[in-house]
Amino acid sequence: MREESGRATAGLRRRDVLRAGAAGAAIGTAGLPGLAQAQAQAQAQGRGRIAFANGSAFDTMDPHATFDVGRVAYRLNLYDGLMRWLDNPPKIEPWLAESYTVSEDGKRYVFKLRQGVKFHDGSDLTADDVVYSMERILSIGKPVTALFTPLMDRGSTKALDRYTVEFNLKSASAIFIATLHDLYVVNSALVKRNERNGDWGQEWLSRNDAGSGSYVLQRFDPARGFLARRYNQHFLGPAGLEEIDFRYVAEVNSRVLGLIRGDFQGTDPYMPQDQIARLQADPNMNVMEAESTRLFYATFHHQRPPFTDLNFRKAVSHCFDYDGWINNILGGSVVRNTQVIPNPMWGAPKDVAGYTYDIDKAKWYLQRVQVPLREITVAGMIGYEQSMQAAALLQNGLARAGVQSKLLNEPFPVVSNKFRDPAQMYDMLFLWRSTYYADPHNWAGEMLHSNRRGNGNNGYYSNPEVDRLLDQALATPDQARRAPLYEQVARIAAEDAAALCVHNGKWYGPFRKNVQGVRFCPIGDGQEMRWLRIT
Known part of the structure; x- marks a missing residue:
């Protein structure tokens, strides 16, 4: 079987990877700090x-237990993966990997690992740890499991030698490299020592650290958050901050006031536009803006x-006031997105008109409903003000159309547990589909394919034609051939009213001005702390 090497660059087609390899270009660590840079960073720590x-x-604190942006910080900062998405527009770069090769049929990937990478307990990170981590993901049945189970079976990942690992896919996949950011590698020997009754160490790892990342866990309290200290032996050199303290603060006002007072140096951007404007007006604040690919929508x-x-x-x-939401409540800071793929992403169709706020049309459709009507539950997420505001706005439109509804707001950990159970899942839920990998499948495939129901497809949508088109797109390495398939999927889903698509947003990163080095990437939402420093 002939294998070739190529550079790991986002959006690159597999045949281009093979051509790059034929030209002698190895997949290396382009985009990462070189040794001299890492040494300079260490000296300036x-x-x-x-x-x-x-x-x-x-x-x-289990890196394989969650698959969301709200809790991404501990995964990014305590753990490393084979690949990592960096910057904006996002690029996928080798991280723990030094290089990889791909077979001609696109089903066999062989990775060479960096040598000398140490876990936080000082032991070596090897191919056995990568194999164990993939087997663990495939076995424990958490949300990230569904990312990899369509691609590979348990037992198909092999350690060829101490620093070489082989992945054998069920079929060629255009997104495999893109998903490896979420293969966070755990210290297999440490986790195995703490397994109980075949639980893959889940109870122990939920509150402990088995990583190799830029920071080492010092304290974890689910009611408060986590504290981590710099790991000076990280393979890229020491990070710029000695400690990172991530605190759970549910109320937006408390986060904003704490940032203004200096209790916090940064906060997440999920807040109403008036709060963003308040921070922008403060001379001690630096509210960064960046184009992003983050779809705000509601499930059905x-x-x-x-x-x-x-x-x-x-x-x-037709009961949601899209213009009022975008122009009045959010002050024109976002852009209408009429279908499931964010407008800036390739594969997003430009000809989907979408739904408008039209109560007369809503009543017209209601007269044609063939099932009994009842009171419906519209949910928002505590701590995410826009989610709760949107639910309230929809309730107003539903009332005008004669549909009874009630609001229910719950914190994200509760919401995420309900995703996986159709009996517990809400009638409707306002949320975001963030960028976990920069490919239209991140939205169309994860939100609509029937094999993702309860794990991304949170509305339990199913359409055989959509499944067929998505499977075809995954098996096609050429982006130019994949794009029209995703456009067709988006059009079908819009006509099917698969979800209530609202807008694509910008990232607003609120930090105090003495925080420098923020490196925003849509995958991770700018919460990777190793690049930051305090001046």
Whole structure:
């Protein structure tokens, strides 16, 4: 079997990877700090400390237990993966990997690991740890499990030698490299010593650290957050801050006031536009802005009447005041997104008109609903003000159309647990689909494919034609051939009223001005702390 090497660059087609290899270009560490840079960073390391206010609670420290942006900070800062998404526009770069090769059929990937990488307990990170980490992900049945189970079976990952690992896919996949950011590698020997009754160490790892990342866990309290200290033996050299303190602060006002007072040096951007404007007006604040790919939408529960009826879904879609939301409540800071793929992403169709706020149309569709109507539950997420505001705005439109509804707001850890159970999942939920990998499948595939129901497809949507098109897109390495397939999926989903798509947003990163070096990437939302320093 002939294998070739190529540079790991976001959006690169597999045949381009093979061509690059044929030309002798190895997949290396382009985009990462070189040795001289790492040494300079180490010499310039400060004793700074950052307290970061997070709107979502940290209920676990297990890197394989969560797959969301709200709790991404501990995964990014305590653990490393084979690849990492960096910067904006995002680029996928080798991280623990030095290089990799891909077979001609696109099903076999062989990675060479960096040598000399140490876990936080001083032991070597080897291919056995990568194999164990993938096996653990595939076995424990958490949200990230569903990212990899369509691609590979348990037992298909092999350690060829101490620093070489082989992945054998069920079929060629255009997104495999893109997903490896989320293969966080754990210290297999340490976790195995703490396994109980075959639990893969889940109970122990939920409150302990088995990583090799830039920071070492010092304290974890689900009610408060986590504290971590710089790991000076990290393979890229010491990070710029000595300590990072991520605190759970549910109320937006408390996060903003704490930032203004200097109790916090940074906070997440999930807040109303008036609070962003308040911070922008403060001379001690630096509110960074960046284009992003983050879809705000609401789920429909497709397995529960009356949402099983297309006419009801279309009626509800006409009850949301999109213009009032974007122009009045959010002050024009976001852009209408009429379908499931963010507008700036390739594969997003430009001809989907979408739904408008039209109560007369809503009533017209309601008259054609063939199932009994009832009071529906519209949910928002505590700590995410826009989610709760949008739920309230929709309730107003539903009332005008004659649809009874009630609001229910719950914290994200509760919400995420309900995703996986159709009996517990809400009738509707306002949330974001963030960028976990920079590919249209991150939205269309994860939100719509029937094999992702309960793990991304949180509305339990199913359409055989959509599944067929998505499978075809995954098996196609050429971006130019994949793009029209995703466009077709987005059009079908819009006509199906698969979800209530609202807007694509910007990233607003609020930090105090003495925080320098913030390196925003849509994957991770700018919460990787190793680049930061306090001046």
